[in-house]
Amino acid sequence: xxxxxxxxxxxxxxxxxxxxxxxxxxxxxxxxxxxxxxxxxxxxxxxxxxxxxxxxxxxxxxxxxxxxxxxxxxxxxxxxxxxxxxxxxxxxxxxxxxxxxxxxxxxxxxxxxxxxxx
Numbered sequence: 001x002x003x004x005x006x007x008x009x010x011x012x013x014x015x016x017x018x019x020x021x022x023x024x025x026x027x028x029x030x031x032x033x034x035x036x037x038x039x040x041x042x043x044x045x046x047x048x049x050x051x052x053x054x055x056x057x058x059x060x061x062x063x064x065x066x067x068x069x070x071x072x073x074x075x076x077x078x079x080x081x082x083x084x085x086x087x088x089x090x091x092x093x094x095x096x097x098x099x100x101x102x103x104x105x106x107x108x109x110x111x112x113x114x115x116x117x118x
Contacts, residue, residue: 023090025072030094032069038098045100048107057109058095060088084112 030037044056062084074083092110099108 022072022075023086026087026090027094029069029071030091034094034098037095041098042100045103055107055109057111058091060084060091060110060112062087062112084114088112
């Protein structure tokens with residue numbers, strides 16, 4: 001990375017990488033576990049209602065080895081924060097239609113431990 005790369009905004013970096021292909025790849029991988037995820041979220045929702053839980057946060061954690069399912073590596077030029085922002089957004093778009101109905105507004109939150117929420 002040269003000095004000019006560090007001055008690029010996240011949007012510039014997205015333009016420099018074929019973001020659509022990257023996001024599509026990640027979304028496709030996540031889609032392969034949609035049925036399992038939907039069932040798991042339904043179980044969480046049922047347990048939360050039974051226990052009086054006021055909300056659930058879905059943490060998107062990008063600092064791990066051995067992703068399951070496997071995801072593409074971070075695009076060249078993206079920082080860890082860039083990757084986290086993109087993943088939080090992709091996960092939000094993917095998981096939102098899988099969330100069980102009937103929860104009050106704001107019950108489900110999707111974000112990262114570092115505070116990036118979508």
